[in-house]
Amino acid sequence: MAQIRLSSISKSIDGLHTLNNVTIEAAAGESVVILGPSGCGKSTLLNILAGLIPPDEGQVIIDGQDWTNRTGRVSYMQQKDLLLPSRTILDNVSIPLVLKGTNTKKSRTLAQQHMEEFGLLGFENYYPRQLSGGMKQRAALLRTYLFASDILLLDEPFASLDAITARKMQIWLKDFAHKHSCTIIFVTHDIEEALLLANRIYVLSARPARVLKEIALDDSANSTMVKEEILSILDSETGDTYN
């Protein structure tokens, strides 16, 4: 059974038809990538999944429960790290614990246990502006993880990093998700990134977004052929060359 199910989601924002009957599922421990052109409504989809905005139609089901228009189950991470400049890294990543009612000292202790795995050991008392882009994104990821360790929603999390750092982060994330069997919903417009991370890819159309194709990637999948397939789907749909 799917751990996360977005069923038949439709949404218009300010009269603009953004999502058109989108159904997406993710099984526990699966990495699902939502791939689509920029501005196609991927972020709106994640906002609906996080419960920040209600869909016009459709439902959000997580672990068999209806989480439509309800926050507090999953948090998400964006291209922007959204770390608070006023707090040290340790205090930033322990925010979700504090918000859940854990006292500050205990939250810090709990967060501290993860600093090494996220490559932040020794930087606990630094402020965000003192850290590199990659480290800030790892801190943001740790914050997301500490909110809900079983499901991570990631909205183009590495898009602002340079190619080399982004590549390192992708590989690190893949190992991490595998080790902790996290369910990941990963939004991107980067086909290479999608191919590296996904167990399954949903290819979305330009706005109003609908699912053009669902591609399962097992170990035998030939990534070059899958890439060709995705490109041809996107080309035929938009009439433009996708890059």
Next chain:
Amino acid sequence: MKKFINTAKKSSALFTLGLLLLLWEKGVSWYEIPAYILPAPTQILDGLLKHHQLLIYHTSTTLLEAVAGLSLAVILALIIGFLLHNLRVLYTAVYPLLVFSQTIPLIVLAVLLPLWFGWGVLPKIIIIVLVCFFPIVISFLNGLDLVDPDQINLFRSMGATKWATFKMVKLPTALPAFFSGLRISATYSIMAAVISEWVGAQRGLGYYMTLQQKSFAIDQVLGAVVVICVLSFIMVKIVDLLNFLLMPWNRNQLVR
């Protein structure tokens, strides 16, 4: 050599000041201007030293009024800023009036307030609050609006209460703007105290200056001006220190 140039750059304003004072000193003696029209800087300094006890007495009153007024203005600005930011109805109902209230000539209020509240300290403090409140509340409100909406959404997604979001996200974001408003108000506070004392008081630097001016002791008037400048400068520096202490994450950006 580089160090020397840096020190020279930093103290170049002091050098300009020294040059101007020298010109003033020499000008006064060259044109033989009498002290009851324009005393020389050295005469002002003389006066300051001679009457320092009297000056300290009046300065303490002015300083007390300014600090009390400014503190009240800060508390009021924080409360009203918080309310206006969180209640849009209140914002639309009150904000235009707040701006409009700044068009009332302050000197008239300074004259009228003693009629209603007597000649004591209270009307002075009211004037100072009125003067200092506005820059703080406006910059505080602007600062609160600087928060990234995505940041608010993130906190919402984590199930944060409105108060938690305000405390953890909005307040720290608004602090730099709040302090730039407070910095302006700190310089106004001494000035506002002096003006309200000038209009009518029993003690304070403003009162002292009216007395001395009537007896043509211009060196004493200008001596009081020096004290006022120094006090205003100290007030600003205290605000800068608070800024430094309250925003450790901003520290190396504060170096000027």
